[in-house]
Amino acid sequence: MNRTVLFELGLEEMPARFIDDALHQLTVRTKDWFKENRIPCGAIQGYATPRRLAVKISDVAEQQPDMEEEVKGPAKKIALDEEGNWSKAAIGFSKGQGQKVDDIYFKEINGTEYVHINKFTKGESSFQLLAGFREVLLGLSFPKNMRWGNSDLRFIRPIRWIVALYGDTVIPFQIGKVTSAKHTYGHRFLGSHSPTISEAEEYETVMEREFVIADVNKRKQLIVEQLSQLEEAENWLIMKDEALLNEVTHLVEYPTVFSGAFSDEFLEVPEEALITSMKEHQRYFPIRGGDGSLQPYFVAVRNGNSEHLDTVSRGNEKVLKARLADAQFFYREDQKGSLEKKAAKLQKMVYQEELGTLADKVDRVKAITDEISTLLDFSEAAAAKAIRAAELCKFDLVTHMVDEFSELQGIMGEKYARLFGEEEDVAVAIREHYMPTQAGGELPATVIGSVVSIADKLDTIIGSISIGIIPTGSQDPYGLRRQALGVLQILRQNNWPVSLEHLLDIVYKLYAKEQLSERNEAEVKQDVQEFFTIRASYLLKDEGIEPDIVEAVLVHGIHVYPVTIEKAKILADKRQDPSFKSSQEALGRVLNLAEKAVTSEVNPELFENKSEADLYESYQQVHDEYKQLMATEQPEKALRKLTELTEPIHLFFDKTMVMAEDEKVKQNRLGLLHLISDDIMSFADFNAIQWKQQF
Structure with a gap:
């Protein structure tokens, strides 16, 4: 019969800012732990309040399923000695799997025979395995861990109680000096002393009876509903800052919304200061009127029920008055003197x-x-x-x-x-x-x-x-x-x-x-x-630019950043354009050989054929206009101008042996390519882009 499992870790009040991450860790680690231990289960529900972290796992199987698996061992030549007897390797392998050498059979893998054994593992009792869940609880990490008292245990806050139930049975384990049991603690002031959770499935019901809303989302929703009711009743616009709402959710176990007021004389202080005093220092929600102006009221969330709310409100009003009086004093003092x-x-x-x-x-x-x-x-x-x-x-x-x-x-x-x-x-x-x-x-x-x-x-x-x-x-x-x-x-x-x-x-x-x-x-x-x-x-x-294009446009610096972005987007489009393939190949070929140049000087008198003279002439015609287009931030037109060199480059490579035997001729040709490569690289390193994957 499947049962519900519950783990609750009771603590001194945790900082609100740590709770979301702790709850996420607990639910994820729980899922992973049940999977690793092969315990079938249903839904996993996490709970958190300032004083507790808990997780409830539904429909947990009584035991692991039996498992039969084929286990591969050493190669046959290692498993048998020269006389055909089982070697120590084979005997050790079979014993390690809980089997005998008689259970060994051979199976060929990629032309080589290996020892194999069919290993049967009987599923263990879930109840026996669940005691190991303590490692999940101890494995929770926090930005700040502390050691408490004489204990060597380091945790976010002292552990005060542990509930661990498999259905109605306690799962026995211990963390520090605290032993798991059925006893929990309700609200610090409204709950009874050490109530008992008889059955794991009853967790939320017992907690609510003890004035604890353990479900974070339910607690938050209760706050939102109460804020909305107050808004409607008073015709207010409550500034429901999501970060503040999340924080107060983690500051209370049983939320009750209430309101208070402050003197409108404080409204002379810039509203940013008033809002900061309320939100950051007191965790209050400021209020605006229908015209959007800040009103002399606030809304807060009490950790308790609705009894004596007037007294609670007056107490909070006194605290806020002192804060706002300070702000008013600072504001007036700051206006003295000169800038x-x-x-x-x-x-x-x-x-x-x-x-x-x-x-x-x-x-x-x-x-x-x-x-x-x-x-x-x-x-x-x-x-x-x-x-x-x-x-x-x-x-x-x-x-x-x-x-x-x-x-x-x-x-x-x-x-x-x-x-x-x-x-x-x-x-x-x-x-x-x-x-x-x-x-x-x-x-x-x-x-x-x-x-x-x-x-x-x-x-x-x-x-x-x-x-x-x-x-x-x-x-x-x-x-x-x-x-x-x-x-x-x-x-x-x-x-x-x-x-x-x-x-x-x-x-x-x-x-x-x-x-x-x-x-x-x-x-x-x-x-x-x-x-x-x-x-x-x-x-x-x-912005969705692929890493290789990013590398290509940033190879020599960021330069005019808006233009760099535009260049990246142009190249991303060109990668998808088959008609650009010829230009890409031509420019890439130039870059490949230009690195071998020792100078960028070109002597036209050393040209030996028409193709290199034509390429040099084309470069001279393109260069100045290309530079002007780049200087005036027109990268698309600049690239179009640069691609006018495509045909001259291809003809040059078809008709010219760059690495000529004559060193002067070779360096002259490499120098020409180096000149062209300077312009190409001022746009991007075309060889850093993975063009072939796209054409």
Whole structure:
């Protein structure tokens, strides 16, 4: 008779942020464990609350199915000695399979006979095997494990109880000093002391009776339903942030939604600060009215029932009032003085010991912004705004508000800049220069914000790498990868005709002038280029560009990034175009031999036949226009111009022996191919592309 199996691990409260992953691990590992142990079972249901991780497995068979398998052993020549008797190898093999040598038979595989045995394994009792499930529980991994008391066991939190049931029978095992049993614990305040789970199938029912909603999805849905009911009753728009909703789901075992209010005098504080106080510090849901404005109310989730909610609400209102009073005080204090005085305080804030203070960083960002503004041919007014935004981009780091709420950096900078009378473009750019704040996040919407953002990010990336801070593995404490991706995404969004390498050179020269780099300049440049190339590869592949084409267009750098993307897409289309095959072969043949050239100088007087003269003439006709098309960001037309060399190249190879015996003639021909290859490689490395697979 099949039965339901239950395992519950009772713990001290776990951090909410760890629960989703722990539950996923538990369900996946459970499925794998039952498969590896050949125990047939039905549905697997995972449960989690702050104080427990549990899994229920339905329809578990009483025993493993019997198994008969053919096992291959040593070759016949090893299994028999010269006299035809069984060797030690054959005897050991049969004994190891629980059989006798009389059970051996030979079977030919690829012309060689091997020993075989039919091995029969009787299925073991599931109940006996289930005690081994403790290894699944112990195998759960967490970002932080700790050792508790005198125990050698390292786990996320102390284990307080274990429930392990096969139907109504306890599965005996022990973890640390805790032995499995039928006894669990309900809600810390509402549940009874050590209730009993008589039958594994009754788990959810018993838990709900003990004021524990063990099913995460059910608990979350209860919260959502209560929020919706409150919205409808009060005509509110509750800001149901998904991350916050998920977090409060993992903070409670028995959710009850309630609301509270705060004085509308606090609404003078920028809503971002109020929302941050509510969401990040108190785990409250802010509320908007029908017009979208923030309202002086909040919604929270209690870990308990609906009794004495008024008292709970008043207590939370007092806590929030203190938080908001602090925010109000900070906001008012921050409006004293001037922006220049605040920016001057950056001189006392160390950015990096080797790179100076935050004031030093701001000076570099200003200089880089000035250079980029010139490169982009900004008007005098636009350039002045960009430089002013760069000058003020970090001033809010010294404010009380950002000191308390670090996530508001840039946001408060924008608001304070407006209050102090800065131009709107400058204020917006102060906020935007931090964008994107996360992978795939919003990019700056303004040109000035984009320029300052790139300047700041390039200084951070090159500064970090120049002092040896290079991300490795999953370690990237300064977010350099995200910032490099941001630089490329901003360049693409604005479609600027600016080479990434040119932008990097601006920063290299600044660092050389100020003698900031502690490492060899060539090594720094190589590391930075590789770092950006990897990020560009990631973005191109994310757009569906195949790896070989990515390699082909990035072979000599990223250059004008929007053009590089366009080149990659053009080549992806050409790979599917049979009419391009002849051009691809011609350009590829040039690249193959051009590597052997020792010079790119060509002397027409050394030409011995018409085909090489014609190819040189065709190259001269194509070259200047091709370069002009590339310089004006017209890669499709440029490739079309380059393919005008297809026929002259084929005729050249048909009529000309490149590797001539005369060394001067040979090098002259190779030099011609090298000239052409320079143009080809400025588009892409055609030989890196797997053309043959497509034609």
